[in-house]
Structure formats: C-alpha cells, structure tokens
Amino acid sequence: MPPNPARHADAPAVAIEGLAMRYAGKTAVDDLSLQVARGSITAVLGPNGAGKTTTLETCEGYRRPQEGRVRVLGLDPVRERRELLPRIGVMLQGGGAWSGVRAEEMLRHVAALHAHPVDHDLLVERLGLAECGRTPYRRLSGGQQQRLGLAMALVGRPEIVFVDEPTAGMDPQARRTTWELLEELRGDGVTVVLTTHYMDEAERLADTVHIIDHGRLIASGSPLELTRGGSVSTIRLVVTRPFPPGAPESLTAALGPGTSVTLLDSLSLLVTGPADASTLARVSRWCEEQGVLPESLTLGTRSLEDVFLQLTGRELEEHAS
Numbered sequence: 001m002p003p004n005p006a007r008h009a010d011a012p013a014v015a016i017e018g019l020a021m022r023y024a025g026k027t028a029v030d031d032l033s034l035q036v037a038r039g040s041i042t043a044v045l046g047p048n049g050a051g052k053t054t055t056l057e058t059c060e061g062y063r064r065p066q067e068g069r070v071r072v073l074g075l076d077p078v079r080e081r082r083e084l085l086p087r088i089g090v091m092l093q094g095g096g097a098w099s100g101v102r103a104e105e106m107l108r109h110v111a112a113l114h115a116h117p118v119d120h121d122l123l124v125e126r127l128g129l130a131e132c133g134r135t136p137y138r139r140l141s142g143g144q145q146q147r148l149g150l151a152m153a154l155v156g157r158p159e160i161v162f163v164d165e166p167t168a169g170m171d172p173q174a175r176r177t178t179w180e181l182l183e184e185l186r187g188d189g190v191t192v193v194l195t196t197h198y199m200d201e202a203e204r205l206a207d208t209v210h211i212i213d214h215g216r217l218i219a220s221g222s223p224l225e226l227t228r229g230g231s232v233s234t235i236r237l238v239v240t241r242p243f244p245p246g247a248p249e250s251l252t253a254a255l256g257p258g259t260s261v262t263l264l265d266s267l268s269l270l271v272t273g274p275a276d277a278s279t280l281a282r283v284s285r286w287c288e289e290q291g292v293l294p295e296s297l298t299l300g301t302r303s304l305e306d307v308f309l310q311l312t313g314r315e316l317e318e319h320a321s
C-alpha cells in the first residue's frame with residue numbers, strides 16, 4: 001500500500017503502551033509507556049544499557065514488542081512496515097552502512113530508495129561530508145560515520161526521524177551542526193526522537209525528555225519542568241578527606257526537611273533543596289562538627305544531571321561510554 005499521510009493524521013508521532021522486552025530472560029525494557037508529539041524533539045535519556053536502543057528498535061520495526069503496543073504515525077511498525085518505512089528516517093548506532101562502500105555511493109543508494117529525496121549535494125555540504133565522499137565507510141572517522149548515518153536518515157525527507165546517540169564521537173563543531181540541523185528539521189515540522197546520555201544535548205534540544213533507567217521510565221517532562229526552572233537549588237560540597245561513615249544521613253538530619261543529600265564519591269556530595277544562606281551556614285557548621293574541611297562549596301542550578309542523580313542515586317556520565 002502506498003504511503004498515505006492522511007491516515008491516522010491525528011495519531012501521536014509515537015505511542016508506546018506497556019512495552020516490555022527481554023533478552024534471554026533479562027529485562028531490557030520494563031512496562032514502558034510514553035508518547036511523542038508530532039513536530040517535537042523528544043530525547044530518551046538514560047545511561048548505557050537503560051533500554052534506549054531497544055525501545056527505538058521497536059519503533060523502527062526491527063524488533064517486535066514482546067508485551068505492549070507500539071504505534072508510529074498511527075501504524076504498527078512491524079505489520080505495517082511497508083507503509084511506514086518511506087515516512088521514517090533511521091540513524092542507527094554504529095552507522096548502518098556497508099563497510100566497503102564509499103560514503104557518497106551509500107548516500108546516493110539510500111536516496112534512490114525514496115520517491116522525493118532531498119538535494120543530495122546540499123546534505124553532503126551541510127554535514128561536511130564532501131571531503132570524504134570517496135572514502136570507504138570503514139575508513140571514515142567515528143564522527144564522519146555518524147554524520148553519514150545522519151545524512152542517510154534525512155535524505156528521504158522523513159516525517160519522523162529516530163536518531164540513536166546522534167553526536168557520539170563527534171567533535172564540538174560537528175555536534176553544533178547536528179544540533180542546528182535537528183532544530184531546523186523541527187522547524188520544518190519533522191518529529192525527531194533521539195537517544196542520548198549527554199545531558200547538555202537533551203537540555204539544549206528537547207521539548208520533552210523521557211528519562212529511563214533499567215528499562216523503566218522514571219521521569220518525563222520538558223527540561224524546564226524536570227529541573228523546576230533551573231533555579232538555584234543545589235550545593236556541591238567537596239572535602240579534603242573522605243567523609244565519615246553515615247555522612248549523608250547525618251547531614252540530612254542537620255539540614256531538616258525539604259533537602260536531600262546524595263553522596264557522589266568519598267570526597268563529594270550534593271545537597272538538593274533550597275540553596276539559601278541558612279542552608280549554606282548549616283552545611284558549614286556540620287563540616288565543623290564532623291571535623292571535615294571543605295575544599296569547595298559550590299551553588300548550582302538544578303540540571304538534568306541532578307534530576308537523574310536524585311532519582312537513581314547515580315551519576316549519568318560515569319555510565320556513559
């Protein structure tokens with residue numbers, strides 16, 4: 001059946017209900033439900049192994065949901081794959097191109113599969129691929145492979161693109177270009193679903209962030225909603241000698257209700273809550289009572305990093321590759 005964008009025109013770009021996926025009995029995705037609005041950029045954020053790629057692969061039709069239901073543009077990605085495929089763009093982790101093929105040939109090949117591909121030369125220039133057009137895929141740098149993967153996802157003028165860790169391995173310039181490109185796509189009404197474990201990427205780009213950990217959705221909202229407006233609300237305490245046992249509990253008791261304390265490592269901890277003068281004074285009084293010498297006491301705005309830390313008790317980046 002030829003693509004018919006009018007079918008399910010009111011359906012969300014992505015609707016996932018109760019998705020569960022297991023590999024050899026090990027749970028990768030656990031009762032996950034989320035929706036993606038059309039024309040938005042949505043980031044699925046989580047550490048390595050959280051289940052991001054598996055979730056995306058069910059949306060792309062590469063994996064059949066073991067439990068639950070997945071719809072993309074109102075269509076079943078497995079049963080209605082032929083109808084859906086021309087309408088989606090997919091950037092796989094690890095590129096998805098044949099190892100011996102030249103970059104430009106690969107892009108032309110993918111373009112030829114689509115009825116109305118975008119201007120190939122424009123895409124090559126935009127993504128800085130001109131200089132490596134004749135280079136075999138396996139000889140491209142990691143960042144060039146990423147950029148080619150992105151070009152392959154976009155060349156077919158998709159209504160929705162799934163990009164798996166789009167800027168992993170890219171240099172800062174290529175990262176910025178990629179972000180601008182994804183923002184332009186949103187400006188043109190294209191829906192972008194990306195996975196990332198870069199907080200700054202999610203914070204900068206996404207209209208909605210879904211944080212997942214161990215296959216479960218643990219928080220959803222706009223970056224502003226999740227960080228409560230980025231108000232000053234964290235104190236990072238770094239000390240010169242390891243904290244005594246039970247330090248987080250004892251500091252929590254000293255600060256009273258409304259604050260939470262997370263031990264980051266043996267020499268640093270994060271206080272989340274009102275970071276006002278009285279909290280600061282109590283933290284330094286507690287240091288004095290415990291006989292620990294602060295090396296630094298830093299006020300900060302609550303970031304997605306802090307949200308993740310508070311929800312899981314772990315830092316995201318230490319899990320990042």
Ligand SMILES: Nc1ncnc2c1ncn2[C@@H]1O[C@H](COP(=O)(O)OP(=O)(O)OP(=O)(O)O)[C@@H](O)[C@H]1O
Nearest residue numbers: 023024027028046047048049050051052053054055
């Ligand atoms: N083909 C597979 N066979 C067995 N286990 C798998 C397979 N693919 C993924 N897993 C496991 O499922 C879990 C989720 O993996 P997934 O790749 O979806 O996570 P992710 O959040 O995308 O991680 P990353 O950020 O490292 O890409 C992990 O524990 C992973 O080891």
